[in-house]
Amino acid sequence: MKKIIFIITYFTALQLNAQVITLNTGLSASKFSWNATPLGYTPQDEVARNSSVFLGVTYYNKRHFSFSSNIGYVSKKHSGLVYFPCGANAACQGRSVTVLNYVSINTTIDLKYPTRSGIVPFIAAGPRVDILVANKSNAFSYFQTQFDVNQIQYGCTLGFGIRYEISNVQIGLRTDFLLNFNNTSELKFETMDETFIFSERTQFFGLTLGYKLK
Numbered sequence: 001m002k003k004i005i006f007i008i009t010y011f012t013a014l015q016l017n018a019q020v021i022t023l024n025t026g027l028s029a030s031k032f033s034w035n036a037t038p039l040g041y042t043p044q045d046e047v048a049r050n051s052s053v054f055l056g057v058t059y060y061n062k063r064h065f066s067f068s069s070n071i072g073y074v075s076k077k078h079s080g081l082v083y084f085p086c087g088a089n090a091a092c093q094g095r096s097v098t099v100l101n102y103v104s105i106n107t108t109i110d111l112k113y114p115t116r117s118g119i120v121p122f123i124a125a126g127p128r129v130d131i132l133v134a135n136k137s138n139a140f141s142y143f144q145t146q147f148d149v150n151q152i153q154y155g156c157t158l159g160f161g162i163r164y165e166i167s168n169v170q171i172g173l174r175t176d177f178l179l180n181f182n183n184t185s186e187l188k189f190e191t192m193d194e195t196f197i198f199s200e201r202t203q204f205f206g207l208t209l210g211y212k213l214k
Contacts, residue, residue: 019214020058024070024174026206028052032078032098032184033199048077052204054104061214063114069107074130074178076100076202100149100184101134106157118166124159128178149198155180163208170210178202 029049054072078098108126130153137149156179163172178201185198 018057018059019061019066020170020210020212022054022056022058022068022070022170022208022210024054024056024072024204024206024208026052026204028074028076028178028202028204030076030078030200030202032076033201048079050075050077052206058110058210064112066110066112067107068110068124068126070105072104074102074104074202074204076102076200078200097137099134099136100132101136102130102153103133104128104130104178108157108159114165118164119162120165120172121162122160124157124161124174124176126157127154128157129154130178149185150182153180153182153184155182159204161208163210168212170208170212172208174204174206174208176204178204 027049028051031048052072052074054070056068056070056072058066058068060067076099106126106128108124110122110124112120112122114120132149132151132153135149157176158179159174159176161172161174163170163174180199180201183197183199
């Protein structure tokens with residue numbers, strides 16, 4: 001409940017200075033990685049894709065730069081084969097599936113170069129926080145110890161794109177790299193002096209729509 005109240009308060013405050021309302025919708029592609037080799041596990045990862053959507057506001061909108069804040073839903077998926085020891089000299093195969101759903105919040109500074117034709121290329125960078133709202137995973141079911149997924153992932157968003165502006169309407173394409181500063185999950189094995197690390201990287205491709213209020 002506290003997280004929901006914070007999010008509502010945050011975006012209500014931003015609305016007071018909003019000059020453009022934006023909607024970004026498209027696909028997110030995620031790839032997970034894990035250092036399971038010390039335990040005898042060999043993961044064969046696959047890139048998984050899912051839909052994502054962001055609602056945002058732009059403020060302090062100047063000719064060559066502006067600030068944007070966005071809130072959205074991101075589903076980070078993993079699907080892959082796992083080979084693990086199951087006998088004297090035998091290896092078993094299993095499928096690992098992970099679905100982690102997040103509410104994602106970011107604020108970026110956008111650098112842009114408007115042209116006379118209305119085409120505006122831009123780049124964006126800024127901090128990001130992802131709050132876990134659902135975890136549907138069997139990725140750790142091969143281990144006797146269950147892993148705890150971090151409830152909050154923090155990092156940054158790096159993006160670029162191009163849009164066309166006509167009157168109060170904006171339409172364009174963009175891609176964003178969601179880079180993390182902390183791991184998705186970690187577990188320390190005291191007896192082996194090893195730490196199992198589960199991390200991911202996600203990229204967003206989408207359509208961006210905007211409407212100027214001021």
